[in-house]
Amino acid sequence: MRIGKIVKSNSHVDYVCQINNPGEFSALPQPHDYAFGTFVRLELGDESGCLVGLIYSTILMNPEFGSLGPRLSPPSDLEILSPDYLREQATLVSILAIGQVMRNGEVYQGVPLLAASVNAAVETMSPDEIRRFHTLGGRLSLAYMPRLLAEKDAIIPHLLLKVVEQLAVLFPDQKRQLAVLHGNLAWKAAVTPAG
Amino acid sequence: MERQCIGTTKGPGESAHEYTFITPDPERRIKTGEFVYYEMKVEGKLRQILGRVTQRVPLRLYPDTFMADPGVPPAEIAAMLGFREQHHELFEVSVVVMGYYQPELGDFVNPRVPPESGSPIYIAEDALLAQVLSKKQSGEIGSAYIGWLLSRDPAAVPVNLDVRSITSTHLAIIAGTGAGKSYLASVLIEELMKPYNRACVLIVDPHGEYSTLMEMMGHREFCVDNYQPEVYVVRPDQIRVRISSLELSDFRYLLPNLSEKMHFRLGQTYYAVHRKYGDKWTLGNFMTTLRSGDEEHVVTDPESDTKLEEDPTIGALIWRVNSVFKGSKIFDDFEDMPLTRLFRPGQCTVLQLNEIDQREQQLVVATLLRRLWRARMDTEKGRSKEGENTYLPYPAFVLIEEAHNYAPANAEVVTTGILKTILSEGRKFGVAVGLISQRPGKLDSDVLSQCMTQCIMRIVNPVDQARIAESVESVGRDLLQELPALSKGQAIIAGSAVNTPLLCRVRPRITHHGAEDPDAPARWQQFFSQAETLRRERDQALPLESKRSNRMYK
Numbered sequence: 001m002r003i004g005k006i007v008k009s010n011s012h013v014d015y016v017c018q019i020n021n022p023g024e025f026s027a028l029p030q031p032h033d034y035a036f037g038t039f040v041r042l043e044l045g046d047e048s049g050c051l052v053g054l055i056y057s058t059i060l061m062n063p064e065f066g067s068l069g070p071r072l073s074p075p076s077d078l079e080i081l082s083p084d085y086l087r088e089q090a091t092l093v094s095i096l097a098i099g100q101v102m103r104n105g106e107v108y109q110g111v112p113l114l115a116a117s118v119n120a121a122v123e124t125m126s127p128d129e130i131r132r133f134h135t136l137g138g139r140l141s142l143a144y145m146p147r148l149l150a151e152k153d154a155i156i157p158h159l160l161l162k163v164v165e166q167l168a169v170l171f172p173d174q175k176r177q178l179a180v181l182h183g184n185l186a187w188k189a190a191v192t193p194a195g
Numbered sequence: 196m197e198r199q200c201i202g203t204t205k206g207p208g209e210s211a212h213e214y215t216f217i218t219p220d221p222e223r224r225i226k227t228g229e230f231v232y233y234e235m236k237v238e239g240k241l242r243q244i245l246g247r248v249t250q251r252v253p254l255r256l257y258p259d260t261f262m263a264d265p266g267v268p269p270a271e272i273a274a275m276l277g278f279r280e281q282h283h284e285l286f287e288v289s290v291v292v293m294g295y296y297q298p299e300l301g302d303f304v305n306p307r308v309p310p311e312s313g314s315p316i317y318i319a320e321d322a323l324l325a326q327v328l329s330k331k332q333s334g335e336i337g338s339a340y341i342g343w344l345l346s347r348d349p350a351a352v353p354v355n356l357d358v359r360s361i362t363s364t365h366l367a368i369i370a371g372t373g374a375g376k377s378y379l380a381s382v383l384i385e386e387l388m389k390p391y392n393r394a395c396v397l398i399v400d401p402h403g404e405y406s407t408l409m410e411m412m413g414h415r416e417f418c419v420d421n422y423q424p425e426v427y428v429v430r431p432d433q434i435r436v437r438i439s440s441l442e443l444s445d446f447r448y449l450l451p452n453l454s455e456k457m458h459f460r461l462g463q464t465y466y467a468v469h470r471k472y473g474d475k476w477t478l479g480n481f482m483t484t485l486r487s488g489d490e491e492h493v494v495t496d497p498e499s500d501t502k503l504e505e506d507p508t509i510g511a512l513i514w515r516v517n518s519v520f521k522g523s524k525i526f527d528d529f530e531d532m533p534l535t536r537l538f539r540p541g542q543c544t545v546l547q548l549n550e551i552d553q554r555e556q557q558l559v560v561a562t563l564l565r566r567l568w569r570a571r572m573d574t575e576k577g578r579s580k581e582g583e584n585t586y587l588p589y590p591a592f593v594l595i596e597e598a599h600n601y602a603p604a605n606a607e608v609v610t611t612g613i614l615k616t617i618l619s620e621g622r623k624f625g626v627a628v629g630l631i632s633q634r635p636g637k638l639d640s641d642v643l644s645q646c647m648t649q650c651i652m653r654i655v656n657p658v659d660q661a662r663i664a665e666s667v668e669s670v671g672r673d674l675l676q677e678l679p680a681l682s683k684g685q686a687i688i689a690g691s692a693v694n695t696p697l698l699c700r701v702r703p704r705i706t707h708h709g710a711e712d713p714d715a716p717a718r719w720q721q722f723f724s725q726a727e728t729l730r731r732e733r734d735q736a737l738p739l740e741s742k743r744s745n746r747m748y749k
Contacts, residue, residue, distance in 0.1 A: 109277065110277070137279075139274065139275070140275055141274075141275060141276075141277060142275055142276055142277070143276060143277025144277075145276050145277075146276055146277065174275075176264055176266060176267050177267050177271055177272060177275055179264065180260070180261065180263045180264050180267050180272055181272065181275070183260070183263050184260040184261075184263065187260070
């Protein structure tokens with residue numbers, strides 16, 4: 001499902017996606033479609049396939065914030081009198097690129113070589129796509145995880161906890177291995193900052 | 196064989212003669228005690244600078260958190276996170292530099308310059324080590340092949356002791372119970388009795404466990420055309436000490452609880468009997484002199500002077516002398532063990548001291564060592580001639596089991612003095628000792644430090660380890676740390692009989708081992724076996740009553 005488009009990037013791996021507003025596409029994305037820890041696909045357009053990313057933050061854009069004075073037009077009239085004003089409100093999500101899937105299905109985990117372009121479509125990934133992205137050489141692989149953990153952001157352990165929980169459902173055979181990672185991440189997320 | 200580069204020099208180590216190198220060592224060949232070398236030009240010649248590995252520190256370890264589930268190998272977690280290399284390990288190895296071997300010196304020369312960072316490190320080839328670690332090659336005159344280098348394949352690098360060093364600067368075999376010290380001693384004796392050594396050896400055997408060495412006689416491994424070793428076992432009932440060979444200190448040691456006055460009387464009597472009878476006197480002569488009183492109060496008829504007998508000092512001394520000497524089988528007025536029978540090249544004499552009281556054991560050893568020492572000294576100085584009892588024209592080696600009983604720490608026994616004399620001066624007169632002990636902590640530290648070749652086997656007791664560390668200078672700390680980890684039959688060999696301290700696996704004995712522990716559970720089981728039960732019933736059965744005897748009672 002298409003949830004939005006890339007509008008900005010902060011670095012080679014950190015993108016900002018604007019969630020589709022009502023009327024832009026037939027299917028309006030619901031909040032659970034762009035929830036924290038959701039796997040998304042960033043289309044690269046050509047033979048390069050797509051980037052795979054993880055939603056790790058949400059920002060709400062509202063130009064009205066700070067204009068505390070009364071408005072001449074009530075909200076019901078805005079659609080007729082100034083429709084452009086409505087479009088200035090947006091939901092933005094931050095996406096960390098964690099790998100790339102080539103057009104031929106080849107998977108690469110880690111820092112992708114290519115970057116997404118402005119207006120690139122952002123779509124959610126199906127469970128099958130997530131499973132394929134995490135299978136390297138017939139085995140479960142999370143080779144992007146060490147790079148994410150190396151970032152000093154306190155939200156990363158929480159993000160990876162969500163990832164591990166999703167993968168535990170998709171890879172029931174690797175439940176014990178994932179439980180070791182889950183325990184480690186839970187300690188980092190809950191105990192280490194409090195200690 | 197092509198040499199193999201196994202690592203790369205990192206840089207200098209903690210001290211000036213140490214360096215470190217980095218190695219992945221996938222085959223795990225770099226063990227503690229292993230020998231490696233780097234190449235360097237010294238005085239225009241390319242030299243192989245040998246060194247011994249002292250420490251091996253892993254540089255890459257899995258995080259503890261990867262080991263949270265014992266059922267999940269940490270390698271699986273690492274692979275899941277993208278680490279899929281075949282070998283992940285990397286080690287930093289510390290090496291103590293020995294130097295390059297200079298055959299003319301018979302020793303290693305340290306270049307005193309650490310290897311360049313980045314220079315390759317090679318594992319020393321078997322042939323190189325066989326040539327430089329031991330002073331002698333296997334089978335050479337004066338060599339004793341006692342085993343092979345522990346870190347290499349069996350028999351790949353033979354360890355040969357230099358017999359000349361052992362028999363001039365003494366030997367110590369130190370090991371905990373069951374580590375194999377008498378096994379190693381027997382291997383050494385076997386080597387000393389081989390045709391290329393033909394040594395003159397005496398073993399002080401307080402447990403009677405060396406008699407299996409008799410198998411050497413006639414064994415094809417020990418015999419050549421004109422030589423076969425002789426093993427002479429002196430059983431406890433054959434041991435004799437001539438009373439006149441005892442010294443005053445021996446009397447004082449043997450006689451219990453002497454008062455000051457008794458000490459005085461004893462000394463007076465001892466010197467008087469020497470003046471009167473010379474070197475050969477009997478217990479009867481001694482008692483007569485004792486009863487004679489002193490020179491100022493001469494007793495006219497000492498045999499019947501009952502008044503003197505009533506003197507409490509003399510009476511008590513007479514009682515003590517009688518109780519010690521008359522009850523013992525080893526003291527004799529005339530008979531002694533002739534030195535020429537005990538010490539002979541190509542002969543191994545086993546002096547079995549089991550069944551003999553410990554004080555008497557010490558006295559037997561003290562008198563024997565004293566006689567040996569005097570005989571060698573007199574012979575070397577030309578004071579005794581061929582045919583005399585004190586003529587011993589060849590060096591001798593005495594191996595003493597349970598040496599802590601003969602030179603204990605913090606105590607002086609009759610053997611301590613003569614042992615110290617032999618250890619410090621024996622080199623000049625060709626008398627050497629080999630001390631075997633399972634309690635180095637109880638052994639006199641001076642005595643231990645005088646033994647210039649050390650064979651140290653597994654020792655767990657920290658007191659014993661500390662005594663070894665303080666008494667044995669040639670063994671490095673790194674090797675001493677190995678002591679508790681050594682297995683049965685593995686030994687640290689250090690000192691003058693080898694070119695460098697090394698870890699050795701003792702070779703199998705040719706003769707049978709005589710100090711096996713008894714298998715008590717098997718013997719108990721045997722008691723209830725059918726054959727044994729039947730045998731007991733048969734032996735304990737009452738004799739059948741015959742018809743004739745029945746008739747008689749009727």
